[in-house]
Amino acid sequence: MREGQPFAAPMRLTRSSRRFVVQMVEVGEQTGALDEMLQRLAIMYNDEVEQTADNLATILEPSPDRADGPPWWAASSSAL
Numbered sequence: 001m002r003e004g005q006p007f008a009a010p011m012r013l014t015r016s017s018r019r020f021v022v023q024m025v026e027v028g029e030q031t032g033a034l035d036e037m038l039q040r041l042a043i044m045y046n047d048e049v050e051q052t053a054d055n056l057a058t059i060l061e062p063s064p065d066r067a068d069g070p071p072w073w074a075a076s077s078s079a080l
Contacts (some may be wrong), residue, residue, distance in 0.1 A: 007034065
């Protein structure tokens with residue numbers, strides 16, 4: 001990326017950038033609100049990470065019927 005060049009242009013060339021992210025950056029550039037769009041994206045990604053972490057924690061929590069036993073991954077196959 002060079003000074004004075006659009007920020008979204010190199011993002012469009014990479015496969016790691018989601019299409020809607022590039023579109024939001026383009027809109028931010030066109031409207032002069034790039035900082036606001038980047039802030040919105042940061043909030044959105046933060047929410048996504050928090051939701052994924054919550055889901056993972058829920059999956060890994062022991063079930064109430066096994067709360068006093070070993071974790072599910074440590075239980076023998078006969079105990080399952």
